[in-house]
Every structure is written in C-alpha cells, then in structure tokens.
Amino acid sequence: MAQQALYDLSTGPAGTLKERSLAGEKIWVWMDISGTCNLTCRDCYTKQSHEAVLVSVEGFRETLEKFAESGAAFQKLHLNWRGEPTTNKRLPILLGLRNEIMPGVPIEFHTNGTLLTKKNSAAIIAQTIPEDLIYVSIDGGCREAHEANRGEGTWDPTLAGLEMLLDARDAAPEAQRPHLGIYEIFYDRRTRYDSELMRLSKRCASWMRVNVIQTGGEERPFSYLTTPQGPCFWAGNALCITARGDVHVCLLSFRPDGRVGNIFRDDLSDIVGNARDFRQRIADKGRDNISHCKGCQKTEGTVDEPE
Numbered sequence: 001m002a003q004q005a006l007y008d009l010s011t012g013p014a015g016t017l018k019e020r021s022l023a024g025e026k027i028w029v030w031m032d033i034s035g036t037c038n039l040t041c042r043d044c045y046t047k048q049s050h051e052a053v054l055v056s057v058e059g060f061r062e063t064l065e066k067f068a069e070s071g072a073a074f075q076k077l078h079l080n081w082r083g084e085p086t087t088n089k090r091l092p093i094l095l096g097l098r099n100e101i102m103p104g105v106p107i108e109f110h111t112n113g114t115l116l117t118k119k120n121s122a123a124i125i126a127q128t129i130p131e132d133l134i135y136v137s138i139d140g141g142c143r144e145a146h147e148a149n150r151g152e153g154t155w156d157p158t159l160a161g162l163e164m165l166l167d168a169r170d171a172a173p174e175a176q177r178p179h180l181g182i183y184e185i186f187y188d189r190r191t192r193y194d195s196e197l198m199r200l201s202k203r204c205a206s207w208m209r210v211n212v213i214q215t216g217g218e219e220r221p222f223s224y225l226t227t228p229q230g231p232c233f234w235a236g237n238a239l240c241i242t243a244r245g246d247v248h249v250c251l252l253s254f255r256p257d258g259r260v261g262n263i264f265r266d267d268l269s270d271i272v273g274n275a276r277d278f279r280q281r282i283a284d285k286g287r288d289n290i291s292h293c294k295g296c297q298k299t300e301g302t303v304d305e306p307e
Helices: 057-070 091-101 118-125 143-150 155-171 195-201 268-285
Strands: 026-031 073-078 107-111 133-139 179-185 206-210 238-241 246-248 259-262
Touching (some): 057 091, 091 118, 118 155, 155 179, 155 195, 238 268, 259 268
Parallel strands (some): 073 107
Antiparallel strands (some): 238 246
16 A cells, blocks of 8 residues: 555644644755756665655745745755755756745755856855855765766766855855855765865855765664654754655655645745654654555654755
C-alpha cells in the first residue's frame, strides 16, 4: 500500500478547515528554487530526489506574499534543499522579489559554484543585502577529496566560481554586500588544504565545517545505543519545500508520509498546523511509533542546528 501523505487537512466541527493564527510563530524555511543539480556527488543525501523542475517567478512571488501576509517570524529563508539554486537562471530575479515583498528578511543559499560566471555573480550580488548569507561548498579542502565526491574536473570551476562571487561582492556598494563563506564537508583532520583555497578563504567572512549528512540522521560526534525518541529541531519548526511546492517536515524527508501540505495550493496556517501536530505526535508517542521517523538518529533538539 502506498504511503499516505500527511497533508489531508483536518476540519473543524462544521467541516471547515481549522484556522490557526501564525502571529508570533517562528518558522525556518528551506525552499528549493530548483529541483535539479548539475552534479551527482557521491555523498549527496538528496540526489535520489533530483528532478528537472524550476520554480517560476510567479510561483515564488505568490509564496513570498503568503509568507509576508502570515504574520509569522521567518528565522531562515534558505533557497536550496535538494537542488542547486544557480541552475535556476531566474535566481537574481527571485532575490529581487525578496527585496520587494519581504525587504530585510535574510536569505541564505549554498552553491557548488561551478555555474557562477562574472555576469550572474554580479546580478546575484546586485540583489543581496549584508544580512544575506551565501556559501560556496567545498569537500575536504583539497582537489583529491573534493573530486572524489563531486567528480573529476569539479575543483577548478568551484574555486573560480568562489573568486568571481568574491570579486562581485567587492565591486558592489556596501549596502549590497552579503556575507560570503566557505561550507566544507569535513573528511579528515590530516588534510593538507589547497593553497589557492586558503588564499580565497582570506577574503571570505566565514568557513564552516560540517560532517556528511546521512539519510538515517546519523551524526558523527554522537553515538546512540538506542534511537532518540523525542522530536529533532526540524520536525514542526522547519518547512522544507520542494520545487513542486510539497512541504516536508524535515531535511531528511523524502517519503509521502513526511508531507504536511503544498505551498502553492494550501493555506500556510494549515501547513504550519500540520507540522506542529506532527511534532507533538512524536513528543507524545515516541519517534519509533511514528513510521516516518522510526529509527532516525537525528539528535533531539529545540533550537536551530546547522544543516
């Protein structure tokens, strides 16, 4: 039997959708503006879900308007989850819509850097603000480790993309300069870091190192004898939105029973309500009694955690 999606929205006594106020609600959003990626990395935990779908300008506009009218406090508006955002050539236009509809709300996105050019780097930076955060992702800190994961010939284009983005930032007015950083999948403390990467890193505002994300939620610094039973941070707090608009409960959700709505079709208050209910069910019943979360090793949490 196929898994039942969770977003069959419940109704009140009169058969109408339950209404929930979002005033004061804190929401973290990961929204794919592209469902595809130009790479097929060995350790990518989302590659099985890649699809040739791009978010339209109108679809993005309607979503931002829905967010802006909700009264919720958006803690993060992250423009990628499963896909590479620069495969959507409308990215600068979409950033401009943020400035129009949700001015001042910070945006974050990660890019592998290989599709960056002088032209699109300048167009992206022209629509950013200092509170925005853009990471160029690097694997392992050297050519050998990077290309073992991402494929032969990917190292030089990534560094070139990083440099073009840095050049565009430095040429822009102060009011448009975002926070630019390196986002490294960390493999080995004994790595000898590439000299060109180190040179470029001195122009970056930050360098974040993270472990490989496993599809089962395993995290290298932690070891569990039994599965954690409480909800992780993501469940109920994060809206993870595919390029088709389907909203999932966490970044590790790829099954239909992890969906809590569709951002293009459903009311945001109902979507958030379904996500909050999902979190409460985990808290009440335990993770192993929720089919979608059973066996997941993601740490329990109530505060924002690096993805």
